[in-house]
Amino acid sequence: MSNELNDPSARRRWFQRFKLFKWFNCCSRRLSELVGRVDIPGRLGGAMIHTRICELLGITHPIVLGGMGTATSAPLVAAVSNSGGLGTLGTSSFRPDQLESEVSAIRGRTDKPFGINHLLFLTQDEMFRVTLRARPAVVAFAWPRLDQDLREYFSRAHDAGAKVMYMAGEVPLAVRGAEAGADIIVAQGTEAGGHVGWMASMPLVPMIVRAVAPLPVLAAGGIADGRGLVAALALGADGVLLGTRFMATPEAPIHPNMKQAIVDSDGHDTVLTEIPDIATGRVWPGAMARAQRNKFIERWAGREWALRQGAREAGEAALEARRAGDVNNAPLYFGQDAGLIDSIKSPGEIIQTMVKEAEAIITGPLQRLVTA
Structure with missing residues (x-):
């Protein structure tokens, strides 16, 4: 080896291998922090992957349903929450009386935490008051106008006993939400369906994680299976928010x-x-x-x-x-x-499969890469 290290090109190769090893080791340590906490199965439901999101929201798995306006309903929200994730109801297609009815239907199907999502640029005060009276575990927000006061909305949600989740597709918007008092930031990559920003998840998630630290971050956009969950955790996120994957379920209210x-x-x-x-x-x-x-x-x-x-x-x-x-x-x-989705499955099956896939990757191939 000493002769090799006298060669500049060989030294560069060894240095690159050393950096790669350090990167894998860093990812392994972070993922190891999130896996193996099965010593309290009564509280965690036997889950292996347990993050700050789980603690903050009182859920078993760090998987959240995106609050899609025309693609969420009481059956879907309740099914996700009953399966250990957080179901979130979109509001953009409802009148106030319809929102009240839908929230009542959710409570009739689950006693687990759930959220209600508002598109800020469309939000009317009457609709927002219905949400606050419903006292969900989470009030989620996205797409504000420049002139809207986020602090007012977030403060009213906090006063109603809710955690505030705020979605952003770029770093300045994420920082705006963090400074206004959000509890959770969602980093939405442009791979997502519906209305999105311009940056892909791979660079966006760690950039937002760094910018809003120590707030927990959910990764969104392009995630449909356990591989995506592992990637999100490795990028520094504490969980994932899924939209498209949950649209391909029997409970989704689309044709x-x-x-x-x-x-x-x-x-x-x-x-x-x-x-x-x-x-x-x-x-x-x-x-x-x-x-x-x-x-x-x-x-x-x-x-x-x-x-x-x-x-x-x-x-x-x-x-x-x-x-x-x-x-x-x-x-x-x-x-x-959508290219990763090959069948219509129940929310429970989606969540359980995703978690099992993620656990298998973290404790298998990733571990072997570090110890080989």
């Missing part, structure tokens, strides 16, 4: 044809586009939509100017197509991780 479109997707058939928002007339602050590249999108791609002239008619036609399950002529929002 069966749309669920099948997710299963059939190869993950390469989505695009970032403003076409659905032009059709609906809804302007999201700083976001584009990730949707399937179907006939609806292709019809208007490059012709957005024409769509703006007839947005009302196009929007009404798209809404009717969505209700009818016409997957060609309605915007279908789902993420790139």
